[in-house]
Amino acid sequence: MTIKTLLAGAGIALALGTAAFADAHGPTKLGFVYVGPVGDGGWTYEHNKGRLAVEAHFGDAVETVFVESVPEGPDAERVMTQMALQGADLIFTTSFGFMDPTINVAAKFPDVKFEHATGYKRADNVSTYSARFYEGRAIQGHIAGQMTQSNIIGYIASYPIPEVIRGINSAFVHAREVNPDVEFKIIWAYTWFDPAKEAESAKVLIEQGADVILQHTDSTAPQAAAQAAGDVVTFGQASDMAEFAPFPRVSSIIDDWAPYYIARTQAVIDGTWESKDTWDGIGPGMVGIGEITDAVPAEIKASAEALRDRIASGEYHPFTGPLNKQDGSAWLAAGETADDGTLAGMNFYVEGLTGEIPQ
């Protein structure tokens, strides 16, 4: 990993070093910092698709560089610093764990714009953006709750951060809505990307009776494990994972970053970029719901699509009361919807989930 980071760094140095001879009004330079390999088939793959869309849209007017498999720690700061030193105008840092490194590096380079995905810390030159994945999780829960025969749904969680907890809560609320007997078994993998561990977690959940697996990790290993088991339902995570359709993968949440990346690049070119917080869902198209396959009975498919459309139009909010917290205390009154502040910092399970969130 380290050697790759170094090589990539050297590559950037070479590319930008030669570019320095070009005239000062050269192309706008964009940097992308990825947490996994671009070929993970999930999270990073979709961010890279967004980068390629920017290149296709602007042609020679932009120049992009990326570094993949950057660990969430001091290494990330080094990679960002290097990009900034070498003349990047706009840097996208695409994992929650890059939050503090992004803020630190941004303070040293006030003229460089930063965009941090899924975080909550901003500065004059740091914007944040995220997608309302929990809207997609609601639809997954809706389908999962009806597809399960054993009433046990396995959930491979990554890290105990608000984004992941939101997803668990949203999926659970909507699974319970259609199936009051459903239970969630949750494994915290403490990784975004470790195919062996993800496969192992999926197998353990299947052995313990789960016949639907939801994942919040980035590789397709759980899909392969479900396929081997034969009768287990899965959902694509971050990317469509269509190679596992029509079964076990019956639908998916797709992150579509391209429109946002194009808009923000345009803002830098026009000089209109300013720090803001973007949190878009199914409606604006940042969250896509992958095709629901024929493995799902027609009436479930129809109701799932209706739910999707109601969320997209804003008619329905996935966290609508009455909802209680896990300890039984009231959270939302009947008809009340969750505010973004609570959602952004969500650190509690809703009523009915068992187990504790690791601290």
Add this chain to the structure above:
Amino acid sequence: MDLSAINPILLLASLMVAATPIMLAAIGELVVERAGVLNLGVEGMMITGAVCGFVVAVNTGSPWLGFLGAAVGGALLSLIFGVLTQVLLSNQVATGLALTLFGLGLSALMGQGYIGVRAPGFTDLHIPLLADIPVIGPIVFQHDPMVYVGLGIVAAVWAFLTYSRAGLILRAVGENHEAAHALGYHVVRVRLLAIMFGGGCAGLGGAYLSLVRVPQWTEGMTAGAGWIALAIVVFASWRPWRLLLGAYLFGGVTVLQLNLQAAGVAVPVEYLSMSPYLATIAVLVIMRTGRAPGSLAQSFHASR
């Protein structure tokens, strides 16, 4: 908490699968170290084996040829280490570390174009009669063939080191290379062969991940398994059967902790996650009575 959700038969069965990659890599490294060479490049050889095995299996459609390719790939990579340390007398620790970094980069390069591709599957072997025994059958006799190949390699290494003349020579080279040289044995040749065996086994271990356990190719998929294998060799006091115990213990606690999490046991997840490492080290340290081969990690040249 619902411990009844954990099926002990399935748990023990998946233990054998989870332990196999580490066991394969570790048994190879054990032979290397018994010959007096410390190769820290296990991780690099595993990941190279993983990608070589995957590429060959996809292109030929045969998982067996894939494993063969993985062993050859791992052995070739280890030969670089062998030539550098045995012929050119470079430092074994530094060269081994470099081999890991090199292997990670090389495998990422070779694996371009194989991401998201599916490998031909191995069907589980249901050994006739034995597989039908209640309880023991599903635990021991219903696995993919590589689980048994791995066990066979451990047994063969034990027999080789304990009973064969060649094994005696290999141990002599590892204990005191000057004495072995004075007796007329080819120290460098023995060590090169041992290094290649170690590379081949590490390659098999890596390919077990990419062809059976996951099964697909992704960059960096060994995720530190090579380092665990190295540690198990040391804690097992360089003895094959203890090594088997260590690998099963590690694999077992790894699977158990995931099972406990899924069953909702009220132990903080952080402790569960560290438990495989702690349990393996504790047991093997308590049992430990052996000592390292005398010439471990020392360079040999006939003129000295």
